[in-house]
Amino acid sequence: MRYWGFLAAKLAVAGAFMFLARGLVRWFFAKPVVYYGVPGDPFAHDLTYTTAMMVFFLFCFGLISLVVWDQRYRCRTCLRRLRMPVSAGSWPNSFLLGRPRIEYICPYGHGTLRVPEEQITGSAAPDWHPHDDIWKELEALEESRK
Ligand SMILES: [Zn+2]
Numbered sequence: 001m002r003y004w005g006f007l008a009a010k011l012a013v014a015g016a017f018m019f020l021a022r023g024l025v026r027w028f029f030a031k032p033v034v035y036y037g038v039p040g041d042p043f044a045h046d047l048t049y050t051t052a053m054m055v056f057f058l059f060c061f062g063l064i065s066l067v068v069w070d071q072r073y074r075c076r077t078c079l080r081r082l083r084m085p086v087s088a089g090s091w092p093n094s095f096l097l098g099r100p101r102i103e104y105i106c107p108y109g110h111g112t113l114r115v116p117e118e119q120i121t122g123s124a125a126p127d128w129h130p131h132d133d134i135w136k137e138l139e140a141l142e143e144s145r146k
Contacts, residue, residue, distance in 0.1 A: 006074075006079050077111065
C-alpha cells in the first residue's frame, strides 16, 4: 500500500509540474486565433504554438516515464532505491542457471528484483521476491551447519 501511495504521490507532483508547464506554454505561445470573428484554438493553426505543444507532450511523456522507471527500481517495503545489480543466469546453461537476468537487491535485505535481460515476447514484468527476516535466515544457516 505504501508503495502504491508513493507512486500516486509522485504522479501527483508530476501532474502539478505538467499543469504548470502547460500554463507556461499557453502564456508564452498562445495567441488568439480568430476565424470569421470567432476565437478558436491555435493548435494546428499556429506553427509555433503547435510545436510548443509537441515539446510539451514530449516533456510530459518523459516525466511520466521517469516516474514509472524510478518506481520500478524501488524496494516494495522501504521504498529505497534498489542497488547492487548483478548479472545472473546464462543462455547456454539456462536449464541450470535460469535465463539471463539482472538482479537488484534492497540494501536493507527486504527483497530482490529480477529483471529479465531478453524481451522475446514483449516487455516482461520484473519479478519481485520478498525476503524473510535476514537474521532468521542467518540463524537457520548457522543451525544447518551444526
Ligand atoms: Zn527495502
